[in-house]
Amino acid sequence: MSWQARQSFLGPESESVLRDVRIAIIGLGGGGSHLSQQLAHIGVTNFDLCDPDLYEDKNHNRTVGGTHADIDAKTAKVEIAARLIYGINPKAEVNAIKDRWQNVLPVVRSCDVLFGCVDGYTERDQLEQLSRRFFIPYIDIGMDVHKPEPGYVLHGQVILSLPGSLCMRCFNFLRPEFLEKEAQNYGQAGGRPQVIWPNGALASTAVGLFMQLILPWHQEIPGGSIMYDYDGNRHTMIMSPRVAALAGVPCSHFGALHDTGDPLWIP
């Protein structure tokens, strides 16, 4: 019996589809480590992992697969994720890139689905622009903590940005003022607060959207781009009301010829 037998409802071709799909994960911290673990368990085989960072004690509260020894050894985050994936599936093919994704663009462009687990709005914006240029579905996850009095508000988002459909600007998630002010506004709980349980919820939803994209097992959610709002105080994940409000509206930010492919492609 195949180790994927319990997910046979995904269809007779599911094993080959999962074996052939190529995914890239940008950011292998709290969100990306969850993604790599779940995707490996499902049967995804081809991974491109990009993150220049080394593992530190500040990452240890939320990085799946990270160990105390990795703190001492300053193991690269991508190496931790690769180790995790190979432990689940020794036949996996992992391209662990200890570098910024901007330095390995041909690699990132080669993927079928791109996951973004990055901190800032600017980098999300760049990733979405790349995904639109090269017709790559982009799945973004992120969380934040704000501090209105009293207590804290923990929230996040999962967005599937599908080329030809609504983008993160359409959903009003990326706004010019956010891009300008993110440096001073991002997180008020002491330097980009992150915890493991919201990352797990967000990553699980992202994996669900990914599976819906490549091996749909139902037709209950609308096609096209989609956004989920995570409320970490109430522990809920709901489809953003913007999805229904924008139903049938075309994206006004992407789709022009000059947005497609390499701007200065040469053979």
Place this chain on the structure above:
Amino acid sequence: MKVSFKIQGSLVLRMREDLRRPHPHAAERVGFISCRFGTIQQGVLVLAHEYHPVADEHYEFDPNVGARFSSAAIRSVLQIAISKEVGIFHVHLHDRAGVPKPSLVDWREWAKFVPNFWHVRPALPHGALLLSRNQINGWCWYPGRQEPAAMSRFTVVDSRLVFREATA
């Protein structure tokens, strides 16, 4: 060199709908898609951007082939290549299921006109695509190479992402 092809689902739908329309005297319809390009690992990515159907009046009567288009049709698509900096790929439909394979006539005709696109866009790839009811196949004339390269991966980006790795 690996040539991969990506297209959005809505464009595939539009092409199939147009190519299935009957013509007053041609047995089948043809069209062109304009494409942009990207560098990927070990190859090039062809990105389909826009479909350009051949106008009814640009078909010539020829009972020996499914469709024969006039020089006006070629001029029209050459103008697109000039004005928009795009590669041009001829497209037609084999209206049956499965991976479509070109006929000898397809190869003969492609060899006649596809390299002509280099007269206006010598630095860009051009080529030909074959659609079936459920698959795509394609060949790419790459700058500096006389023989076309078979595309090796096809991806239709839609609410369901469909990709196919071509077998040798």
